[in-house]
Amino acid sequence: GDDAASELHPLAALPDLDGARARLRALAAWAYLCACACARFLSPLAWLRWLRSVVVSKPLALLTSFLEGLTELLARHEEGEADLIGGIIRGAGYPYEQVEVTTADGYILTMDRLPNRGSRRVVYMQAGLLDSSVGWLTENCVSSPALAAWDRGYDVWLGNFRGWAGARRHADPAVRDTQWRYWNFSLDDHALHDIPAFMERIHATKCAELREAGALREEELRPGAPRPYTVSVIAHSVGAAATLVYAVHERTHERAVPVDHMVLCAPAGFHMDIPLSIWLISLVFGNYLTAPLVVRHISAVYIPSRVLRLLFRKVVHDLAHELDAVGELLGVVIGNVVFGGDASDWSLAASKRDYLVARMPGISIQLLLQLQQSLRTGRFEMRDYGRAENLARYGSARPFDVGANYAALRGLPVDILAGTRDALTPAAMVRRHYELLLRAGVAASYQELDYGHLEFAIHVRDQFVGSLMAMMDAHAWQERTPD
Structure with missing residues (x-):
C-alpha cells in the first residue's frame, strides 16, 4: 500500500526543510533583538543617558516642582503676614x-x-x-x-x-x-x-x-x-x-x-x-585674635534666605504646636542645656509670629x-x-x-x-x-x-x-x- 510505497521512496526520509528554515529565522530574529538590546544597554552612551535621567533630569524636575510650590506657598505666606501686627x-x-x-x-x-x-x-x-x-x-x-x-x-x-x-x-x-x-x-x-x-x-x-x-x-x-x-x-x-x-x-x-x-x-x-x-561661645569668638575676623566675615547671626526662614518657622511651629511632647522636649533642652536653666518656654518663643519671613x-x-x-x-x-x-x-x-x-x-x-x-x-x-x-x-x-x-x-x-x-x-x- 501507500505506507510501503513511502518507505521505498528515496526522499521520504528527508527532514521538513521549510519548518526548519522558519525556526532558524525566528531564532535569528530573537538573537538580533537580544544583541541590539545588549548593545544598547552596554553602550557607554546609553549609560550616560540613563545616569543623566536618574541623577540630573528627574531630580531637577522634582526640585523645580518643589521650588515652584514653595514659591507659591511663600507668596501666600508673605501676603498673609505682611500686615500681621x-x-x-x-x-x-x-x-x-x-x-x-x-x-x-x-x-x-x-x-x-x-x-x-x-x-x-x-x-x-x-x-x-x-x-x-x-x-x-x-x-x-x-x-x-x-x-x-x-x-x-x-x-x-x-x-x-x-x-x-x-x-x-x-x-x-x-x-x-x-x-x-x-x-x-x-x-x-x-x-x-x-x-x-x-x-x-x-x-x-x-x-x-x-x-x-x-x-x-x-x-x-x-x-x-x-x-x-x-x-x-x-x-x-x-x-x-x-x-x-x-x-x-x-x-x-x-x-x-x-x-x-x-x-x-x-x-x-x-x-x-x-x-x-554662652561663655564658651564668647571665649572662642570674642577674644582679641578671632573677634576682628568674626566681625568682618560673619558680621551677624541670622537665617539668610526667605525660603529657609519660612522652613524654620514652619518646622518650629509644628514641633511646638502639633507634636506637644517634642515641643516640650525642645523647650527643655534649649532652656536647660543652651541657656543654663532658664525657665522660659523657648519652643513657644521660637514659634512666635514675629519670626516672619521678612522681619525675622x-x-x-x-x-x-x-x-x-x-x-x-x-x-x-x-x-x-x-x-x-x-x-x-x-x-x-x-x-x-x-x-x-x-x-x-x-x-x-x-x-x-x-x-x-x-x-x-x-x-x-x-x-x-x-x-x-x-x-x-x-x-x-x-x-x-x-x-x-x-x-x-x-x-x-x-x-x-x-x-x-x-x-x-x-x-x-x-x-x-x-x-
Whole structure:
C-alpha cells in the first residue's frame, strides 16, 4: 500500500526543510533583538543617558516642582503676614498705624502705633534681642501690655530696632546691599541712633496732633515751653540696656531726654554670671585674635534666605504646636542645656509670629562682642574700640562707663523688674543696676518675680500687666499740675 510505497521512496526520509528554515529565522530574529538590546544597554552612551535621567533630569524636575510650590506657598505666606501686627491689633478692635523712621546714620526703621491722638500720655515699648513689637501683643487685651495701655488712655508706640534679617533697609544702597556694613552696629547704635529717632518722631507727631486738636493752651505753644505730654518707657532685656545707655549718655552730655518714667524688665548690661554655653561661645569668638575676623566675615547671626526662614518657622511651629511632647522636649533642652536653666518656654518663643519671613530678627556680632565685654570687665560700658579710637570717641582711654554715671538719671523715676528663674540676666545681675542707681541718688524701685527671661514678653500674666499699668499711671500726665 501507500505506507510501503513511502518507505521505498528515496526522499521520504528527508527532514521538513521549510519548518526548519522558519525556526532558524525566528531564532535569528530573537538573537538580533537580544544583541541590539545588549548593545544598547552596554553602550557607554546609553549609560550616560540613563545616569543623566536618574541623577540630573528627574531630580531637577522634582526640585523645580518643589521650588515652584514653595514659591507659591511663600507668596501666600508673605501676603498673609505682611500686615500681621496690624491684623492682630485691628482684629482685637484697636486702631493701628505703621510709622517709618530714618535714623541719623541712615537706617530705616519701623514703629507700630496704637494711636490715641488726643492723649497727653504716651508709652514707648521696646523689645529686646531677637524680638520685635509683637512681643508686646496678644489677642487677649487683658494680658497684652500694648492693648491694656491703650485702654487706659495711652498713645502706644512700639519700637523695632535695626537688624531684621529679611528687611535690610538703609538710605545708602551700598550699606543696605553689603552684609558686613549693614550689620556693623552694636548696643550703642540702638541707644544713640534708634531710640533718639523714635523719640523725635513721637515728639513731632504728638505736638502736631495736639496742636491740630486745639488741645494746647497758649502758654504751651510758646518757644521753650515744657513738653505738653508725658512719656513712660517699658523695655525688656537688651531694649532696657539700650534705654539706660540712651538716657545716661544724653543727660551726661546735657541734652534733653523726653522721658518721665522707665520700667526696665530684666535689663541687660551686667553679664558676669552667664550660662556656660554662652561663655564658651564668647571665649572662642570674642577674644582679641578671632573677634576682628568674626566681625568682618560673619558680621551677624541670622537665617539668610526667605525660603529657609519660612522652613524654620514652619518646622518650629509644628514641633511646638502639633507634636506637644517634642515641643516640650525642645523647650527643655534649649532652656536647660543652651541657656543654663532658664525657665522660659523657648519652643513657644521660637514659634512666635514675629519670626516672619521678612522681619525675622538677627543678632549683630558687634552687639554680642559688647555683651561679652561686660563679662570680661564686670562693668556696664559702651563699646571698647581700643585706646586710640576710645580717645577720639569718648575723650578717654576707656569707653564711657554707663553704670558709673547713673547720677545723670536723678529726677527720672526707674522701676526695675527681675526674674528669679532668669538664667540670661540673673536677678543678681539685674540687682546690680538697682544698687548703682540707689547709690547715685536716683528714685528707683526693685522687684523680683517668679519669671524666666522671656516671661516678661511671652505668656505675660494679667497681674504683671496690671502692675505695669499702675507704675505708668503713677507718673502719667494727669498726675502733673500744669502751670
